[in-house]
């Protein structure tokens with residue numbers, strides 16, 4: 001990357017909220033319905049229809065504001081942002097402008113190169129989404145576009161950061177942290193493919209000794225962490241080339257093209273005054289009481305950092321394990337539920353991070369759909385710790401549990417997988433193995449004691465893995481040396 005310039009990045013993230021209904025009407029927010037099946041006079045923008053604010057949206061905004069250290073405004077205002085587009089039937093979007101519900105927050109991030117730093121959050125405001133245009137691609141529909149207004153009026157939070165990030169890596173660290181927080185808070189499902197968490201990046205560069213910000217380009221249409229990194233890096237190079245050649249960067253909105261990793265000009269960037277914002281006369285000012293804020297604060301779930309610290313402190317887990325487990329709240333909750341029933345945190349962590357995650361990845365399913373629930377896994381781990389089965393046999397049992405959803409005990413019983421601890425039975429096998437391998441016995445007695453591994457292996461094989469390894473070792477040493 002060109003090092004003559006300092007890179008300056010600010011991010012605007014749109015978070016789609018998980019409320020069951022839209023922000024100003026009772027229509028469903030479910031994804032993937034028949035076009036225009038989830039609409040009513042309010043979200044269709046029919047004349048005379050009046051918006052009614054969804055209380056849940058306000059609560060989610062307060063929750064997000066508190067989790068990011070924002071001040072919650074006791075009084076905020078909805079405003080009309082006026083522009084024309086066919087997916088916006090009212091001709092304006094209801095948003096917040098001068099008095100947003102949350103301001104002055106912060107998020108701590110960490111990157112390998114930049115270390116730890118704090119990124120300021122300028123504001124968080126509530127707004128409605130627009131509908132979407134579907135472009136015809138069959139012989140009948142080619143050249144036509146259709147408006148689907150199911151998404152119109154879907155509640156969004158727009159989270160605007162300060163221009164505090166200095167590299168694509170810092171931007172990604174910020175986005176991942178924010179993504180983790182809104183999913184932990186339960187206000188967003190986090191799906192980037194479905195557009196529930198999307199980001200516009202404002203990118204500019206300036207010579208290192210320059211105080212004022214350079215002219216920025218706003219990058220739109222980026223729907224994965226990888227693409228955001230690509231888009232920013234491409235944009236920095238593009239702007240550096242312009243400045244190197246003595247040119248001037250123009251303020252504009254640029255679209256990211258994921259097919260070749262470049263950005264291209266979409267339109268000149270509007271200024272706020274182009275939108276003719278004014279307070280929406282159909283909505284009264286929103287008043288949030290101190291009691292309401294305190295109630296929401298009291299109900300905040302444990303956030304990622306607090307959970308991670310608890311896993312290290314209370315469970316004695318290595319920090320690495322805690323980070324892996326806490327990356328996804330559902331995985332962390334599953335782990336908590338296993339430990340609650342089987343008080344051996346490190347063993348539980350190994351199984352969740354190992355076998356459970358491996359199977360989830362293989363089948364590309366979420367932990368909430370895992371056939372082996374937390375209580376079932378705890379039941380299996382109990383049988384390892386009380387020596388009913390070995391760790392190796394446990395993997396076979398786990399595989400069976402995954403297929404059938406049965407309890408470990410039932411499978412161990414049914415398949416006869418109980419570890420043999422009965423000395424008599426093991427002794428019979430040990431004797432047979434010694435009798436069958438006279439030359440190895442001779443070498444062992446001649447000083448080649450490493451061969452003990454061979455004998456243990458033979459006995460375990462004969463017992464189909466069920467002999468207690470400790471007993472096997474003990475008996476072999478006694479008989480070979482005796």
Ligand SMILES: [Zn+2]
Nearest residue numbers: 025027040043
């Ligand atoms: Zn509606």
